[in-house]
Amino acid sequence: MSDIAFQEIELSDLSIGSPRAELALLGELLGDNSGIDMTADRLMPEDFSVPLYGRVFAVIVREASLGRSVNAITLSPYFRDDRDFEELDAQRRLSDAARDSIGDYRPTPYLDQILSLSKRRRIVAGLSRIQAEARNLEMSVDDILSEADATLSTIVDRAEGTHEVTGADALGEVIAEFGLPVVGVRCGTIGQIDDLAGPLRPGQMVIVAGRPGMAKTATAVSYAIGAARAGHGTLFVSLEMSAKELGARIGSDLCFDVAQGTGVPFEVIRDRRPSVSQTLRIREARVSFSDMPLQIVDRGGCKMATLETMIRRHKRKMAAAGRKLELVIVDYLQLLSPDQPMRSSYEAVSEISKRIKQAAKSQGVAIMALAQLSRSVEQRPDRRPQLSDLRDSGQIEQDADTVIFLYREAYYTKKEEPKRGTSEWYDWSVKYAEIERHIEFICAKRRDGAEGRGAGLFFGEFMAVRGGDYYETRGESL
Ligand SMILES: Nc1ncnc2c1ncn2[C@@H]1O[C@H](COP(=O)(O)OP(=O)(O)OP(=O)(O)O)[C@@H](O)[C@H]1O
Numbered sequence: 001m002s003d004i005a006f007q008e009i010e011l012s013d014l015s016i017g018s019p020r021a022e023l024a025l026l027g028e029l030l031g032d033n034s035g036i037d038m039t040a041d042r043l044m045p046e047d048f049s050v051p052l053y054g055r056v057f058a059v060i061v062r063e064a065s066l067g068r069s070v071n072a073i074t075l076s077p078y079f080r081d082d083r084d085f086e087e088l089d090a091q092r093r094l095s096d097a098a099r100d101s102i103g104d105y106r107p108t109p110y111l112d113q114i115l116s117l118s119k120r121r122r123i124v125a126g127l128s129r130i131q132a133e134a135r136n137l138e139m140s141v142d143d144i145l146s147e148a149d150a151t152l153s154t155i156v157d158r159a160e161g162t163h164e165v166t167g168a169d170a171l172g173e174v175i176a177e178f179g180l181p182v183v184g185v186r187c188g189t190i191g192q193i194d195d196l197a198g199p200l201r202p203g204q205m206v207i208v209a210g211r212p213g214m215a216k217t218a219t220a221v222s223y224a225i226g227a228a229r230a231g232h233g234t235l236f237v238s239l240e241m242s243a244k245e246l247g248a249r250i251g252s253d254l255c256f257d258v259a260q261g262t263g264v265p266f267e268v269i270r271d272r273r274p275s276v277s278q279t280l281r282i283r284e285a286r287v288s289f290s291d292m293p294l295q296i297v298d299r300g301g302c303k304m305a306t307l308e309t310m311i312r313r314h315k316r317k318m319a320a321a322g323r324k325l326e327l328v329i330v331d332y333l334q335l336l337s338p339d340q341p342m343r344s345s346y347e348a349v350s351e352i353s354k355r356i357k358q359a360a361k362s363q364g365v366a367i368m369a370l371a372q373l374s375r376s377v378e379q380r381p382d383r384r385p386q387l388s389d390l391r392d393s394g395q396i397e398q399d400a401d402t403v404i405f406l407y408r409e410a411y412y413t414k415k416e417e418p419k420r421g422t423s424e425w426y427d428w429s430v431k432y433a434e435i436e437r438h439i440e441f442i443c444a445k446r447r448d449g450a451e452g453r454g455a456g457l458f459f460g461e462f463m464a465v466r467g468g469d470y471y472e473t474r475g476e477s478l
Helices: 003-015 019-031 033-042 051-065 072-079 083-087 090-100 108-135 141-157 167-176 191-197 216-229 243-255 266-270 276-289 304-320 345-363 375-379 409-415 423-435
Strands: 205-210 233-238 294-298 325-331 366-372 402-407 438-446 452-459 464-467
Touching: 019 033, 019 051, 019 090, 019 108, 033 051, 033 108, 033 304, 051 072, 051 083, 051 090, 051 304, 072 090, 083 090, 108 141, 191 402, 191 438, 191 452, 191 464, 205 216, 205 345, 216 233, 216 243, 216 276, 216 294, 216 325, 216 366, 216 464, 233 243, 233 304, 243 266, 243 276, 243 294, 294 304, 304 325, 304 345, 325 345, 345 366, 409 423, 409 438
Parallel strands: 205 366, 205 402, 233 294, 233 325, 325 366
Antiparallel strands: 402 438, 438 452, 452 464
């Protein structure tokens, strides 16, 4: 680019912004709150050229994330100490803009213009920095060019999750974290999964796979409860079960007492027939859990773009409540659909697994996706799943950071129950009683650690999964 072009950009720098479009957009949002989420998905407070309008936008988004309606009057208490608010006569301007809004949310022309001008301002700022570096004779031309390249591509794409550093700086970031608490989600109640998968870190995609009936949902619910109890913001996206069905499972899991082995059976809650004392116990469990950061979304099927929007929205919602969304659980992967129709289910699952991984990275959360395995697993004498069982499931095997298979021998043994009262039945019942609660966690892939196996327990009656150390708490061995 020539010097003249640089000068032109510098000269126009101060005029790159449209305060009128920004005010009009805020007016539209205040006039009709239904467009706030959609706008917040694309726009950030720093995209406004008038800093006060950016701050107003941030408050609007926060209020909407907390489920409150917002207008020019309810906004003003948040700006009592903001001198710009008074000096710019913002209360009146925003009220006028809201009154003049169309009402039917159509902010796209304003939004597009604000975004485009924001990009231009960032280009100007980036180029100015590169120009200063070019004048610095101590910097090599190669370094300046690669810096220019990286700066421009990040500015223009605003690639979420992009982080460019030198190798030494990356190591420096690791060293700075020495001695700090480990980042990542642990559930605390299923020790074997915590050990096998390690803390689930932002950007990781963890696949929990198994045949139907292996207690995938139960494992995910128990994990989610443990994670939320440990303070990790968790979003459970249920594409199979309704929120109420999950609520019943959560109730039974919460009431389950590991040390005593007692609780309120899931079926009692499912059928809405608890006794008085059970009702009391469920109510107490609800109260003790009411502050825990666990959000549930249930819907029948979901496109990838919708899931991404959902994650962004809940991230904002939790941030507005002073929490951090750290874990998203999706039950289950094959019920997600790509945004565009694909030629085969192999391609569709590949696309979904790639997008889940991208979403985890760009949103800075760990995503645990449950996955159904095909029947072929059961055709082997040893029905424990292996990594190759994911081969017909698109690129999951490649994209996943961690793969944990669930296996319950009891599920198959139960199906082989002989006729009651016979001697075979007696032998069978002894064997079944031994393994009834066993659940195996087979970690077949872990990008940042070793693979391995662990033994846990599935309390089917309470839909609760716990680590194998449960027996240690009772002085017994597994
Ligand atoms: N009262 C009970 N006692 C013991 N096991 C039970 C009881 N109720 C349900 N189960 C078992 O729990 C399992 C279902 O658990 P869950 O729904 O978590 O599994 P899943 O792997 O998610 O299954 P799916 O893929 O079919 O939804 C089944 O194997 C079922 O037999």
